Amino acid sequence: MAGVASCTQLPRLRALAAQAAPSPGFRFTDVTSQAGIQFEHNSGAFGGKFLPETLGSGCAFLDYDRDGWQDILLINGTDWPGHKKRRTTLRLYHNNGNGTFTDVTSRAGLDVEMYGMGVAVGDYNNDGFPDILITCVGQNRLFRNTGRGTFVDVTNGSGLGKREGFSTSALWFDYDRDGLLDLFVCNYVKWSPEHDVFCSLDGKHKSYCTPEAYRGATCWLFHNRGDGTFEDVTAASGIFDSSSKSLGVALFDEDQNGWPDLLVANDTQPNKLYRNQHNGTFKDSAVEAGIAFSSEGKARAGMGVDVADFDNSGTPGVAITNFDNEMIGLYRLNGKTFEDIAPQSGVGIASRNSLGFGCAFFDVNLDGWLDFAVANGHIDETVRNIRGNVGYAQPPQLFLNLGKGIFREVAAEVGGSFDQPKVGRGLAYADFDRDGDLDLLLTTNNGPAYLYRNDQLGGNRSIRFRLVGTKSNRDGIGAMVRVFAGGLTQSRLVKGGSSYLSQSELPVTFGLEKRDRVDRVVIDWPSGRTEEYKNLAAGRCYECTEGKGIVPQDGY
């Protein structure tokens, strides 16, 4: 009897212990240099205080050579024309599978100079190898993966060329569900070095302008024709909006009808929720959904965005990072509208004095509840002179999900000097060491990138799924994976984009605590097909090929 009683009380006791005892159940180790990643972002800053300097840049996890190990792509800027001192390019690091990486940028043909901002990875030609779109100040670049460890710049041939902009985040998704990934690109404002506006805080020295100084710029939507070319459907799809100042975009299925919707975080402009109208067009429903403005009705400085089922309700929740003095927006679907629960969740108060950029929901301690990481950093080096409690470099934050919509910030407790202040921008996660838990990649403005290895301390397990679409797009982007394991129901959408200028790995990871099996996995493919698998062992990755079944991998 005593044993039964203690068993039934165990989850409660554990929850209490989790709240009382600060041990988060995992540890971060800064493995940047031991992994061989020596990257320094070049914003091109020379004193001219050009607006793009303070905003870059992003990063991505991708398995470009399909060896099962997640590689790293770090986006970089360049020196401005007329101020050229050095040559800097993005960096592609190949994962050697032993905890180290090799810089293969040149070998891969990616040592191309451009003022890069963000990245979107997707297999747009369904050849099984991920292709890369780099968003830039100026011309964006599309690199097709040859499958032989190299990339080819197909920007002009694909129809994406001859188009200057100030692009930021981007993502691949199949909005018309034709099995081909289409491309969505955010643009910030209409800016060029020639039209730079002189802004000043003290009236003497130039400072970075806020976006109010510039005209907005529409986001772009490119339809994949399937022949390697793209058609600009921005206007036809109803995406066009010349007032937008977009920095982040996330893919989700807000109305859970299988048609992908988009959430765009706008800076000082209302956020946009583009609802898929199932006919190749979108309708902005952000105002009706209650996500366009803050609860006070103010358009906030939206930066990064992520969407996930963080309360395991089966419905998507949203996080949007904002400026300092503005809380992170943490939204939960309440009926048909979103409700900002940031203030009562513990995320709002903790984010009041930080300027958030990259952000991601991921289950860092594999307890079955999505936690939330934020890369923080101000845009103005002199901010401390104006606001004493706000620094230029700011600690990243890691919010542990305690369930019931409550989060606890644990950045200072996870080790690896994770909470050292940084001028954070991009943020992405992946299980780069294939130990079943998710590691973090964080980029900084005009500074290094950081790779944090995650090691579980409590013996929590996970199960991972890598989706391969056949009728659906090859990456399975837009597929909904739901896992049922011992009373725990979780869902993940296979998606690119999210965060800020960055992209996390495409395989999905479910934390299972100590469970060794999952009862059921249901996959809703973008093609409309639903597949279900039962009784899968935890502790490994499964490759799910649409219509062909599931193959357990050797370990994660």
Add this chain to the structure above:
Amino acid sequence: MSRPSAPERSPTLGLLLGLLITLSAVLAYSAYITWQVTGLRKLQTELVDRNRKDSLQLLRIQNDLNLLAVAMRDMVSSDEPYPLTAWSAQFQRIRTDLDDAMRLEAGFAATSRTPEQSAFLTGSFTQFWDAVDRIFALARDGKEKEAREQIQLSLQERQAALSTAVARLLVQNSENEEQAGQRIVRIYDRVQRQVYVFLAATLLAILLNGLSVIRWNRRLFTRLAEVSERRSELAQKLIATQESTLRYISRELHDEFGQILTAVGSMLRRAGTHAPEGSSLRADLQEVLQIVQTTLESVRSLSQALHPVMLDEAGLESTLDWYIPTIERQTGIAISYEKQGAAFAVDGSAGVHVYRVLQEALNNVARHSGAKQAWVRLRFLADALELEVEDHGVGFAERPNKHGIGLVAMRERSELMGGQIVFSRPAEGGTLVHLDVPREKVESYGKEDHSVAGG
């Protein structure tokens, strides 16, 4: 003393009237304040808040108009690779927001706005959207250039006109708000002034009421004093009359009847000597003589009882020495009599009063207490004379007839002497009568010997 006492009017009515006036003033003031506050609230919610909300909606409209202006600028600048129709969704979004804002604004619009103004605003917007629809129709027909010209020629102008109209309404709202603000200040000023007036009036009413109460109280006390004085006078007269009457009767009994009876006795004794020894006449005479003797003693005893001559001749102390064994004998109550202190002369009427108090107290013991023992204590203190009569029988509280005339008389006598009489219940039960007369009163009173002796 002999002031004519006209029948006085009762103060209750006046006091009630004062109270009523004060309460009415408070009520009236509360009502007034409530009315003013309600007015203020009305002004604030209906005018100021409404105005503010209206201004917010006007700002929203203004903002939407600015968005339209920016969009039109983008359309005209043609630095986008998109056809003009691309902007239709953006225009539609703005229009949705504008319609919503216009609807809300119409609800909040200040009452000062004329129907013409409202009609002009609505009409202008309708014309604007008609123009927008025409331009998008042109764009859809591929007449981009013409559409752009129309934007520049008509749409931007209309937008500017609308913007000006909205700006004017905002200015008007601002002016309204300012006026409302001034009105609020005036109301506050008025209320403040009236608060002072009311406070002064209330203070005055309370003052008048208070003064009136004081006046009535003083009159009441004067009358009370008069009544008390008269009553005391009456009591003194009564007691004096009683005492003089008793003294007279006592003297008459002693002197007249005493002498007569003594003479009758002598005559009988003489006649007896003339009667033959052993004769029945002699025996009868002897018997009559006995009766006369007894009557004489009774008369003397009655005379003493009515007014002990001893008091006048030998003083209080000696009288008590005589009286207490006498009453002990008469009533059968054992009386412990103790004297303390150096005796001083208690003369005249004071002696009579003390004696009478003692007499009444012992009468009460005999008649009502049912006690078989009593204690009498006479104390000659340095500054006072004290007399105590104590019994442990049935106390005052248990007696059916609590306040006999005797007690009243005792009190009166005490007061006549300027003394104090207290009736209390000793720990053992029964009654303790404590008379306390200041020495100088006893003496002076005794010396003056006015009312009682003079009768």
